[in-house]
Amino acid sequence: MSGCPEVTSLGKGDSLHQQVLASFPLCDMTEEDLTQNPQFCKLLATLAQHVDPTGLTAPLKTELEKAEQKLQSQRCRWLRSESLHTGLQEMIQDHCVRKHHTTLPPDQNMFFETMEKCLLVAQCVRQLDLGDASDQDQPTVLGLTPQHVVDLMPSEKSVQRMRQGLPRQLEKHLKEKCLSFLSYCQPDQENGSEALKTSKLFHLSAQLDKDKKRAESLKASAQENTVLLQRQTQLYLSELTECIRLLQSLVLDHRLKVQTELDKKKLDYFEGKCELVLQKIKTEMVEIQLDTYTPDSIAAHRKIREKLESELKSCKAEKQSVESKLASFEILGKEFEALAEEYCRLRQEMEMKHWALNEFAQYSDK
Template sequence: MRVNQSSFRDKLNYVQLSRGDVFFLCLCLTKVKEAFPVEFSEECMHQNPEFVKLLNELSQHVCPTGVSKQVQTDLHQVSQHVCPSGVSKQVQSDLHQAEKELRYEKHPWLMNHILYTELEKLLLEAEIEVLEGAEPQHELEKLLLEAEIEVLEGAEPQHGKQFYSMLQDHFTTIKTGDYLNCCPDPGSKVRLLGLTPEVILEQNTHMQNLPYIEQKLIPLIEEQLSKKCDKLLDYYNSTHDDIGSDLTVGQGSQLPNVIEVYRQKIDDEREQLKKELRRQDAQFKAYYATLLDSMHLLEELVSKYRLRNQSQHDSVMAEWMMMKFDGFCLKIRVLELEIMIETYTFETTKALQKIRDHLDVALAEATKKRTQLQKLLETYQSVGMGFDDLVKEYGRLKEEVENKQWALSELKQSESSADGQT
């Protein structure tokens, strides 16, 4: 807040500052504003002169970024020997040199691998077309026909498939030599069955025809690779049109640069995406911290202002609920009385009275009988424990008498039946 000079004089009567002190504080305030991104008014300067001096002393040892000047100097010295990734520049240089040597050594192998793959693909397509009995639509089949003519003219073997046969045999011989190294150690001289690549090549009867094979296959492989390069260039350059072979060859020679630019663009976008993710993460953390602060503030406001009258509010709500509960109880009682009036009429009351009289008589008789039985039980219990034995003995004797009576009746029946038979 900015105020005029007269207001300063009115407000600063309690601060005893000389003109020299005021001038010194103004200089300190200027240095503080230059060193730190803070808003410090003249009013605050006059109210807190010691704080201004403290900030001035601090500005001599701390950079605007919040790091001490000594640490800033050390970081600058370290940055001269360390890359931003944290690796020393010497190690980074050695790493770049190793990558360069790796690319240099890998380049011939990749070229040979491409030629090997293309040759294998041509042989496979030609074999599939021969097995299917199709017309010679592939360039290799046309070469077979041309080879037949040339072989006939040169008095060579007279079969049209001779070219394909010697090409397949030569390719198989080369592949067989790769399987001889059965030992995992590259420096080992152990070979499968004791064979060497030289021995395998000596068994190839078509070595003298190798120049002829190369002469016929090189243009075909170059054509296939040119088509693939055109397709790859069309993918990376969508504005490319088929406007001439010279231009296509010129653009094809620039294909590595196009791919490198495209790859660099992807790397830049990936780095930008990482920065954006870090920024969003920091922003999320800031939003989360702000949300937590807001929640704490809301809890404080609720506990300070709302909960102060919560007890009174709860008591009023409790009284209201009690009154409402009493009202419901009265309504239920009225409903109960209405149901009883509708259920128990004058005639129903007389019938219920008669039923009650009958039940009272039955209850009196049952009570009297219960009393008699209870007295009898008490009499039995007064006899003691021997009464139970007498009851058991009586039951046993009664059972024996019944058994003997049954046996006598059976004997009488058997005697009467015997007399009748005689």
């Protein structure tokens, strides 16, 4: 960058950052942004030598000032004519109000009527006058031309008389308005003498200019304070966000450690409680057994158990002998199986016939 040697003369480190931020107060930047982008910081520092804090170059600012001066001149001219016209309208309105409440001299009525007609004619002429248009191409309103309206002007004598008395009446009206404005701006001077009020009027413009400059200074100071407050707010929010992040990490780590300890303590507690419940169950089982089985019943149960075990042993021996016989029968094959089935069938028939004979013998004895 060609402007880098000039940039180094502006300052280094934090001073350069502060100068860049001061040169561009409308930009939403922080020192952290400039620190992370040093080349961009140098570019802004070089650019600050060619533009003002609002972003305008010197030639453009000069042209803007000239345009503002021209606009201010045109505005003053328009305000002068507009205030004069408004003052005349107010004088006519005040006259109409006074005329309805009191009887006014004829010459005064003639003065205000002539002034009102002149104002109406001037307004109509201004509305009908279309500027540089030629007479052939100039459109008309209801076939009227400015000359038709000018013919409605009062007599030259009445207009001349009105013009002679107009400055005095206008000065009187403006003085009353100024005194009213003075009473509004300085209520403590409302009951003062006429000479004191007149003296205060001469200093009212300077006082208003002073108040205006003071208000503009306060406004500029308020804007600077607003920009400074916005920067401080951004820094505060960034620092607060970082603090919240650190606090969250600390809380999370502490919570994990504490949670591990709590889980271990809860596990020990539940293990102890489970062991206690098991011991209680065993105790209840022993108490139930003691309440249910007496020494005599235990001895009887032992005898019954011994008898059942002996019978079970004999049954197992019988089962083993039967299984060995079956195994020997299975060796003989399918023919023996058919003979065995036939033997079973004949045995069942014999048992049935034996039972029938017994029954028949019982009925025969009867």
